[in-house]
Amino acid sequence: xxxxxxxxxxxxxxxxxxxxxxxxxxxxxxxxxxxxxxxxxxxxxxxxxxxxxxxxxxxxxxxxxxxxxxxxxxxxxxxxxxxxxxxxxxxxxxxxxxxxxxxxxxxxxxxxxxxxxxxxxxxxxxxxxxxxxxxxxxxxxxxxxx
Amino acid sequence: xxxxxxxxxxxxxxxxxxxxxxxxxxxxxxxxxxxxxxxxxxxxxxxxxxxxxxxxxxxxxxxxxxxxxxxxxxxxxxxxxxxxxxxxxxxxxxxxxxxxxxxxxxxxxxxxxxxxxxxxxxxxxxxxxxxxxxxxxxxxxxxxxxxxxxxxxxxxxxxxxxxxxxxxxxxxxxxxxxxxxxxxxxxxxxxxxxxxxxxxxxxxxxxxxxxxxxxxxxxxxxxxxxxxxxxxxxxxxxxxxxxxx
Numbered sequence: 001x002x003x004x005x006x007x008x009x010x011x012x013x014x015x016x017x018x019x020x021x022x023x024x025x026x027x028x029x030x031x032x033x034x035x036x037x038x039x040x041x042x043x044x045x046x047x048x049x050x051x052x053x054x055x056x057x058x059x060x061x062x063x064x065x066x067x068x069x070x071x072x073x074x075x076x077x078x079x080x081x082x083x084x085x086x087x088x089x090x091x092x093x094x095x096x097x098x099x100x101x102x103x104x105x106x107x108x109x110x111x112x113x114x115x116x117x118x119x120x121x122x123x124x125x126x127x128x129x130x131x132x133x134x135x136x137x138x139x140x141x142x143x144x145x146x
Numbered sequence: 147x148x149x150x151x152x153x154x155x156x157x158x159x160x161x162x163x164x165x166x167x168x169x170x171x172x173x174x175x176x177x178x179x180x181x182x183x184x185x186x187x188x189x190x191x192x193x194x195x196x197x198x199x200x201x202x203x204x205x206x207x208x209x210x211x212x213x214x215x216x217x218x219x220x221x222x223x224x225x226x227x228x229x230x231x232x233x234x235x236x237x238x239x240x241x242x243x244x245x246x247x248x249x250x251x252x253x254x255x256x257x258x259x260x261x262x263x264x265x266x267x268x269x270x271x272x273x274x275x276x277x278x279x280x281x282x283x284x285x286x287x288x289x290x291x292x293x294x295x296x297x298x299x300x301x302x303x304x305x306x307x308x309x310x311x312x313x314x315x316x317x318x319x320x321x322x323x324x325x326x327x328x329x330x331x332x333x334x335x336x337x338x339x340x341x342x343x344x345x346x347x348x349x350x351x352x353x354x355x356x357x358x359x360x361x362x363x364x365x366x367x368x369x370x371x372x373x374x375x376x377x378x379x380x381x382x383x384x385x386x387x388x389x390x391x
Contacts, residue, residue: 007233015314022318034331035276060331096270098199106333123269128338130204130347132195 036060036106038082059117060106091119098124159236161378172371179364186361189354203267210260212359213253220250225317228310240306244296245373249366251289277326278334288316302384
């Protein structure tokens with residue numbers, strides 16, 4: 001019985017030690033583990049001079065309503081917002097299917113000297129809602145277009 | 147005096163008696179798997195609506211999500227079995243952990259592959275190194291590491307102990323996978339079913355998802371029963387050859 005108790009303590013102590021060290025590692029690396037920054041975070045980083053035109057980064061947020069502008073050469077302009085700050089994004093290339101207004105989006109690229117975000121690639125971010133099209137139509141009817 | 151409950155508990159930790167129980171249940175697991183798979187696939191492919199955004203691609207979810215749940219569930223159960231094995235020294239706990247590890251590894255692989263197939267048309271990329279995808283990828287390697295460690299000792303008693311410690315260390319990754327989408331910003335979407343308020347999935351899509359999950363559980367139990375017999379017979383063989391030397 002004593003031996004068994006000792007083993008329980010040993011295993012718990014062992015587990016807690018490893019879990020704490022992993023926690024500290026992840027805490028130290030938290031700025032690198034995040035996949036994207038919001039417009040507010042990027043603008044703060046510009047202000048603090050943590051990033052410049054050379055830094056490659058990812059900007060994520062919602063595509064602002066009726067902000068998508070299409071040009072003849074296939075490039076687009078749109079605004080990414082986190083409902084507090086927003087940033088203008090310029091992109092030329094293939095657009096994923098889920099890229100729509102008021103949907104999540106992540107742009108990879110860098111900022112230019114006018115504070116515009118030049119994207120090299122665009123990823124559509126899907127949310128956690130799953131529903132049939134008819135339900136979406138009823139929701140729109142009941143609550144208006146968001 | 148041994149009461150009825152204790153008697154059953156003693157029988158369940160006795161490998162020989164447990165073997166008889168599992169042998170009796172094994173064909174039922176197989177039957178339940180096949181029938182629930184047929185129902186689940188019928189729901190998933192023919193009798194569920196397309197998604198308002200994803201269209202027909204949403205059907206990949208009915209394989210992807212249950213296999214992700216299975217991968218996490220199997221690893222958690224392995225860690226619990228390893229702790230029980232280390233503390234109480236029950237042989238069946240070690241045999242359980244060793245026999246389910248490859249099943250969990252395959253479910254992890256299925257989850258990664260189907261997720262990648264979904265990601266290309268939906269996100270616009272096969273793979274990104276965000277927190278959820280990376281931690282799931284690490285889980286695959288933890289499974290493989292456990293399998294290699296558990297097979298690399300000639301003395302099964304020693305192998306059981308070392309691989310159990312390995313399984314307990316690896317368990318730290320499970321909450322990281324689960325909460326990665328909440329702690330860090332990721333490309334992967336946050337949890338749908340286990341949200342505290344009502345799940346944001348329509349009931350017509352929830353039914354095929356849960357039937358497929360049930361089907362995967364029976365598949366897991368069926369493969370486990372087969373692997374349990376072979377692992378037990380391997381132990382008997384080792385014990386026999388050691389004693390006859």
